[in-house]
Amino acid sequence: xxxxxxxxxxxxxxxxxxxxxxxxxxxxxxxxxxxxxxxxxxxxxxxxxxxxxxxxxxxxxxxxxxxxxxxxxxxxxxxxxxxxxxxxxxxxxxxxxxxxxxxxxxxxxxxxxxxxxxxxxxxxxxxxxxxxxxxxxxxxxxxxxxxxxxxxxxxxxxxxxxxxxxxxxxxxxxxxxxxxxxxxxxxxxxxxxxx
Numbered sequence: 337x338x339x340x341x342x343x344x345x346x347x348x349x350x351x352x353x354x355x356x357x358x359x360x361x362x363x364x365x366x367x368x369x370x371x372x373x374x375x376x377x378x379x380x381x382x383x384x385x386x387x388x389x390x391x392x393x394x395x396x397x398x399x400x401x402x403x404x405x406x407x408x409x410x411x412x413x414x415x416x417x418x419x420x421x422x423x424x425x426x427x428x429x430x431x432x433x434x435x436x437x438x439x440x441x442x443x444x445x446x447x448x449x450x451x452x453x454x455x456x457x458x459x460x461x462x463x464x465x466x467x468x469x470x471x472x473x474x475x476x477x478x479x480x481x482x483x484x485x486x487x488x489x490x491x492x493x494x495x496x497x498x499x500x501x502x503x504x505x506x507x508x509x510x511x512x513x514x515x516x517x518x519x520x521x522x523x524x525x526x527x528x529x530x531x
Contacts, residue, residue, distance in 0.1 A: 362510020
C-alpha cells in the first residue's frame with residue numbers, strides 16, 4: 337500500500353503512512369528514499385502537527401467540545417483519552433513520535449553525511465554489510481542506539497567512550513536510524529544496511 341501510494345504520487349509517502357501507524361519495512365523505507373527522497377511538504381506538515389498537539393487534557397477537552405460529534409461512535413473512547421491525557425503524558429509521547437518521524441525521514445533537523453564533521457562524530461562505512469564504526473572526537477560518554485524505521489530498538493550500548501566504537505548491525509537490509517546521545521544533545525544518522 338505504501339509503495340503503491342508513493343509510486344502513484346511520485347513522492348515518498350512512507351512518513352505519512354508511518355504517522356498514521358503503518359510503518360514500512362526497512363527494505364521498503366530504503367527503496368522509497370532512494371527513489372523519491374523526502375518531500376519537504378511532508379516535513380513541513382509534520383512540523384505543523386507538532387504545533388497543534390494539545391498541551392494538556394483541558395486543551396484537548398476544549399478542542400473536543402468544539403467538534404460536531406452527533407451520533408459519533410468514538411465518544412466513549414475520546415472521553416477516556418481526555419481523562420488520561422495528562423497522567424499518561426500523551427503530549428510528550430506524541431511530540432516524541434513526530435520527532436522520531438522527522439529524524440527518520442529527515443532532512444529536517446537531520447545530520448546528513450556531509451554534516452557529520454560539524455557534529456564531531458563520524459560513521460562509516462555507509463552503506464554497510466553489518467560493521468558500523470563510530471568515531472568520536474572527544475572523550476565524553478555516549479549512548480548509541482539504532483532503531484528500525486518502525487521505531488524498534490535493534491541495538492543499544494550505553495556508556496560508550498571515544499574515540500572509536502564498533503558494532504555489528506545484525507538486521508535485515510534496509511534503512512536504520514542511529515542516535516548518539518551525548519547527554520546534552522542527540523545526533524542522528526541514517527545507516528543503510530546493504531545485505
